Amino acid sequence: MTLAFEFSPELQRYERELKEWSVARIRPHARQADTDHRPPANYREIFETCPVKISKHVAKGRDNDLPKFPDGELMRVMAQYEGLNYGDTWAQSYVSGGIGHVVVSLLGTPEQIDRWYEPVVRGGGVTGFGLSEPGAGSDTSGLVTRAVRDGDSWVINGSKIFCSHAASAEYVVAFAVTDPEKGIASAEAFVIERGTPGLVILKENEDKLGLRAWETTQIGLEDCVVPLGNRLGHDPSAGANGAGGARLSALSVLNQNRPNVSALSTTVAQAALDLTGELLHEQRLGFRADRWSLIQRELEGMAAALTRNRHLNRYAQWMRQHDLQNRVEASMAKAFGPPTSERVVRRCMQLLGPEGTSTELLLEKWYRDLKILDIFEGTGQIQRVIVAKDFAKKARG
Amino acid sequence: MTLAFEFSPELQRYERELKEWSVARIRPHARQADTDHRPPANYREIFETCPVKISKHVAKGRDNDLPKFPDGELMRVMAQYEGLNYGDTWAQSYVSGGIGHVVVSLLGTPEQIDRWYEPVVRGGGVTGFGLSEPGAGSDTSGLVTRAVRDGDSWVINGSKIFCSHAASAEYVVAFAVTDPEKGIASAEAFVIERGTPGLVILKENEDKLGLRAWETTQIGLEDCVVPLGNRLGHDPSAGANGAGGARLSALSVLNQNRPNVSALSTTVAQAALDLTGELLHEQRLGFRADRWSLIQRELEGMAAALTRNRHLNRYAQWMRQHDLQNRVEASMAKAFGPPTSERVVRRCMQLLGPEGTSTELLLEKWYRDLKILDIFEGTGQIQRVIVAKDFAKKARG
């Protein structure tokens, strides 16, 4: 068993090719995607030009036609995150195409997986996911969206916010409580297909500080009727069995993506740093020697900080790759990386001066984009709570 | 009304004289006091040589023969803290002589003040104070020391830790619960004179990381009998009236010393910085130009940090001087200053190299001394809780 701080030469080459492609083909659309709050219309065509195979579903060992590396598939996934997002962030969301289908793969029966997961992974469709509600974010116990059994159907009422890709998705997987007395313990996941009556797009895409091209939808569920078979994980003829809490905790597999979120932040900060270094080097003649050495020291310090980020990210990912429990390490990576990545971009803008925040450069976009990475998939605070619980458990023996 | 960031020229002169005296007369005893865990035996004689009048009791407007400054008496007190402790920390504790008598002045009847406060302030005696217990530190609600009325006396049982000067004090003021059902709300303060049977010195002075010359005593109270009149604040013939909680909160006046604690930490760090600057300047010839500019930048950064400390300290003190509510500002000053002062001393040792931690210099002593200043009189965490409560109150309107 080996710990990879650096990828194998093969995987490094893979990442490099992805980076170069991302700079050449993804980055040129970054400003427009930000302004339009959507990706370029031909984004699928753009993705076709990618010189290496990349995965849509980032869970372990799914896409079997992907290149193999000695580092293991999960390390390849991390390299994909780093390579793809180096050009800009907009593509990530459309490459992964949401996580509705990933939830199907986690909670669905084999038949449900065949029906809703496989076609998406093969065909490149987009799927939505709805968990958060206006009154329930980090703390899901406040969910109030309700599903009621009515003969051969479930009738769902409520609303969801922060639903990735729900407006353009083929279907949305939404959580709802089936027994108000049991509350969150009775939560079940339902596949709600596009066009289902009662599935209302309240706001197609929120007006956001950053990651504007990523679709963040508000949906309403108004007497939304779905067949029994759309409840994930059960024989369609059976009723809810109250194992919904378990269902929600099965979602914790999604938390394993946390080191990749930190990797995303780190690679964007690295892009900002590389760009800033280039610009400053071009301007170098204007610097007095002592000023230049200050600048150089700043650039070195930031590069080292991003290396630190990567160490934690890769360590956490490596553990999972080797089937070691990495819950704590994944949370640490997620708490550690994103806020430092933000700071790197901010500092780069400062070193450049006022034009560092101009829309002629992408730094200001990246600064806006990155802020959410310390929030979604669990805030830095939530990550610390997770780690602290583990500390307490160990301390209490 | 004026805000003093800098003292008036008169008060600056006062502080400077005190500093020079402290360097000349207090500092030479610092190492020995640390080694012996006690001040020099002739400390009163040393204090006699002080060229300016300094106060023993740092509460407001007590010592009337002290010099007057346009800045106000409390600013003079802060200047005294900064001047006196610049040489070393050991003297402070013996100048103030504990806080038992201060508590008498806060809670006592006029007769009790005449009996126990005035002679100490005039004569320079030492008094002890006992509040903390092994199970009750920041949270005093866990006090278990018990006082039981028995005819004309109170019988006290329990133990106290972190009692400043209790071993050599003329008397110890100790808090005890008078009604276990009411708990902390029934706490009363009792004057227990030296030699009272049942007052047992369990440990004269704790073995501490720093501030070793400051006497930190563990006492036991074993069927310790004191007259009714030794309960502070009451007609000696009356019983406990259950207003003990109020009595404890009257102690909050002591919290107004918090900016002075931060000032103490700041002046010690300034002493360390000044010494380090001198040593490095002596060694300057050995430095390459780029290294010297790194060093100089570090020294400037630390000096600026200490100025920041002083701004917060003086602002909080100035508010109190002008009878403005400064609870929040005092807590901020206390939370802000000490940990940065620690860092300054640590960084000074690092800049000097291994010999920075040698006992040939005092930096290592000061590094040990300062650690407690972010703990006693309320930890940094407790200060933040106090400020946060105020924020919440204001936010809730």
Next chain:
Amino acid sequence: MFVLSSSTEDQLIAETARRLALGPVDQAAREVDRTGVIAEGLWRRLRDFGFTAPVAEHLGGTPNAVTQLRAVENLAYGDPGIVGTAVLAGGSTLIIDAAGTGEQRNRWLAGVADGARPAPAPALYERHGLPPEEYGTTITAEGDGWRVRGTKYAVALLDGVTELLVVGVDPRGGLRAAVVGLDREGVDTKRVSGTSHIALSAARLSRVHLDVLVAADDLLGGVDADARSLAFAVARTRLLAPAVALGGANRAREYATKYATERIAFGRPIFDFQGISFTLVDDQMRLDAARLGLLSVANGLDQGREKALADVGRIVNETHAAATEATRNAIQVLGGHGFLTDHPTELWYRAAALLSTLDADPYFASFAPAV
């Protein structure tokens, strides 16, 4: 003895500023950000208030630095984008008032206070946080005139303006300023139309290349100008952007606190978690320290102390560090909601970032990772 007067007049000014802030400034914030235009009515109110672009005593009155700082901070509590724009656009009046001759004050400031005409646009900032004494812009005698050569950044609001006040250094390293007509040959402004920066869209920041000859009487204070007065006036001007950042950041801290006391998670207001409340307390401590530092330097400038000049760079950087961090933490406290334009936190975050780039001298702070 340092005196921060809490005179009735000062108090009144601060309160008036706060009222304006929470009234028209706050109300216009989102719209101004979106459109990149500050409506004339709001401009008039800001001008009438007089502290963002103060003018010479006989023309309306320039306050002392401490008073102005407090007024600007309180105003920016309403919206740092709008007030930042006003401050960046208005900075020349103070400098002309302090360092110009009587004739120049009349020439360049008459009619400014009542809005009849704009003052020359100040062209101060360069890149990389260079302090004034290291500006790359030079003002050098050439024949009968003086050549102004260099590039200036973050020059605000050039529309309708006819002149620039350019600050540079002369060959002996002293500060010099000159007023340059924008239509002169050798003045090349580059501007990206519309919202061209992360924030302060209404400021329409430009980059200006200069290589132009001006007459001796366009030199501020004339050929024998007092470089010291100019240095003090420029220093005062540099304190205004951080004062704006401070006002916005303090608002963000308070807004986040209010949100946290109302938002329930895990059975209680999230403010009850020290992970939230301690962060906000630390932010406030840094902001308070920055405010005291700014006031202390401003006071030093008012007293004409040389040391205060040297202290400007550090306090500017400290304040921006505190403000960028506090606005970032305000979003963090709001969680996903803070990332939406439904809340003003994201406006404040952007404004703090932009302001921090004006004058970020890396000498005074090194990059430090967040953890």
Next chain:
Amino acid sequence: MFVLSSSTEDQLIAETARRLALGPVDQAAREVDRTGVIAEGLWRRLRDFGFTAPVAEHLGGTPNAVTQLRAVENLAYGDPGIVGTAVLAGGSTLIIDAAGTGEQRNRWLAGVADGARPAPAPALYERHGLPPEEYGTTITAEGDGWRVRGTKYAVALLDGVTELLVVGVDPRGGLRAAVVGLDREGVDTKRVSGTSHIALSAARLSRVHLDVLVAADDLLGGVDADARSLAFAVARTRLLAPAVALGGANRAREYATKYATERIAFGRPIFDFQGISFTLVDDQMRLDAARLGLLSVANGLDQGREKALADVGRIVNETHAAATEATRNAIQVLGGHGFLTDHPTELWYRAAALLSTLDADPYFASFAPAV
């Protein structure tokens, strides 16, 4: 591909280190601190374990840098004072093994592994965090011999030692090392007897002034020594003090966590307050980042990568920053109790401080205030 082997052997070594740490090392900690003496029995166990003063393969075996680092860190979990002393005293063996000739290895290392005689005491560190390539100590050809001139600090445990291994630079700026007899004229050791530093009392650190002529065959590796091997060996040695600090700091973090889960205030274990628990989590994150960084550099050194040489200074400083902060916070969590010698937190705090001064190059980190 970087490989940190988690081989059975490596695992075994780490576990053995941890057992020694929590057994005899931990038990002796307070006594060693008080007396300034490590008892011979404990010395023997440390020597037998072999990772604090590793010796040449044929004399016992020098592990790779990664393995040694992990062993030392785990050992220091018991007490950074004792293990720091062992590491400071033992550092020359590694350097002699890596950069000495076969004859020199026999001359200076024979009998060391079994305790029959001490190795030459390593004289590496200077002041102000100077990295080896900037050492002020010079080793210069003079006539038939070589002059060693300079001052070395933090030279450990000279009692009973007869020789010093001095690292310096030659006139071309390359690293050189020489073994110098302590009884030679021109070797002036200054030592304060007893507990002369804030921690590591048993190390009895000395300052040594050198101005002495040595023979060519006292030059490590001879006159044509390979400066690169020496540089790698010195770099490896520099990683050991931070590994010690890391072990001690991790212990402090865990100790404070345990205390906080048991100490009740305001009705619950104080660990339930995020003001406490988040501080400890942040400490651990920094320590973990430091560990990964150290292992990464150690691996680079094992692979002979030039870049790893350049990375040593930064990771040394990062690790000490993390360790001093974590030990300080451990006391903070214990409150007043942490300030007493009743708990070992104060021992760890002192050790971390001393270790951090050995090699604190200000290039890699600037002072930053706590808030």
